[in-house]
Amino acid sequence: MHLSLSDVTRCYPAQGERPTFQALGPVSFALQEGEFFSVVGPSGCGKSTLLDVVAGLAAATEGTVQFESKPVNGCVPEGVAIVFQEDASFPWLTVFENAAFGARELGLPEAEIRQRVDHALAFTGLSGFAQAYPAQLSGGMRQRACIARAMVMRPRLLLLDEPFGALDQQTRLLMGEELLKLWRETGATVMLITHSIDEAVMLSDRIGVMSSRPGRFIETVETGWPRDRDGGIVSSPRFGELTAQVWTRLRGEAMKAMASQA
Numbered sequence: 001m002h003l004s005l006s007d008v009t010r011c012y013p014a015q016g017e018r019p020t021f022q023a024l025g026p027v028s029f030a031l032q033e034g035e036f037f038s039v040v041g042p043s044g045c046g047k048s049t050l051l052d053v054v055a056g057l058a059a060a061t062e063g064t065v066q067f068e069s070k071p072v073n074g075c076v077p078e079g080v081a082i083v084f085q086e087d088a089s090f091p092w093l094t095v096f097e098n099a100a101f102g103a104r105e106l107g108l109p110e111a112e113i114r115q116r117v118d119h120a121l122a123f124t125g126l127s128g129f130a131q132a133y134p135a136q137l138s139g140g141m142r143q144r145a146c147i148a149r150a151m152v153m154r155p156r157l158l159l160l161d162e163p164f165g166a167l168d169q170q171t172r173l174l175m176g177e178e179l180l181k182l183w184r185e186t187g188a189t190v191m192l193i194t195h196s197i198d199e200a201v202m203l204s205d206r207i208g209v210m211s212s213r214p215g216r217f218i219e220t221v222e223t224g225w226p227r228d229r230d231g232g233i234v235s236s237p238r239f240g241e242l243t244a245q246v247w248t249r250l251r252g253e254a255m256k257a258m259a260s261q262a
């Protein structure tokens, strides 16, 4: 897996009285194979726009995005899976069929699909709900179902846009631990967009801190956690130091973002 962005910006065209609007960048970075990279930044700075550009869901206005030596433009590359904050499941399909959806689109053999889905549902604790419909699940279980769907695709790069944003704090912490387990088990590279500094510090190898809009990276923080970390690190002194380091950098940018929104 190799992903790199070089001088990427994204602008929205002028609309009525509003002049051309730069939502992102310029942004340049590369992800290392197998790393867990999180992005934090003030509200509206362009985090989701960045993820959409990486995923091929939105085009860069300037600059280039390359995934495994091919330019990304116009569609999600094979090997990339995305989990969004909103529950993106199809309400008319069972949990099993939701998880199988992407694999069916790829035309994988039925036995292979069944084996992958069974494993993903077991991993996310949803085996007993394979025949349930999304509406019969709690918010946390629905997000686990979305993670199972992504897992079935065996992504080399997993993109997550605030996947736990709508969940309560306890569920969110537990889901974070599950995500770490998934990352370790699959060896995928992970890029996570989050509003939560604690979540970024707990989960990541590296945290990119963005400026207010148009978002650029103003600092990169290496956490130095071992690969077999778990939620227990939140009580270590290093956790407190890292969250303070990220917040110190973010605070001024968050104030600028609030002032411009006001």
Ligand SMILES: Nc1ncnc2c1ncn2[C@@H]1O[C@H](COP(=O)(O)OP(=O)(O)OP(=O)(O)O)[C@@H](O)[C@H]1O
Binding pocket: 012, 021, 023, 041, 042, 043, 044, 045, 046, 047, 048, 049, 050, 213
């Ligand atoms: N389709 C669009 N047309 C015009 N402006 C847009 C469009 N999509 C996003 N924007 C604007 O681009 C900026 C960046 O939006 P984006 O959603 O990427 O930020 P974000 O950092 O993810 O925000 P949040 O933290 O609130 O989720 C915002 O000011 C947003 O209003």
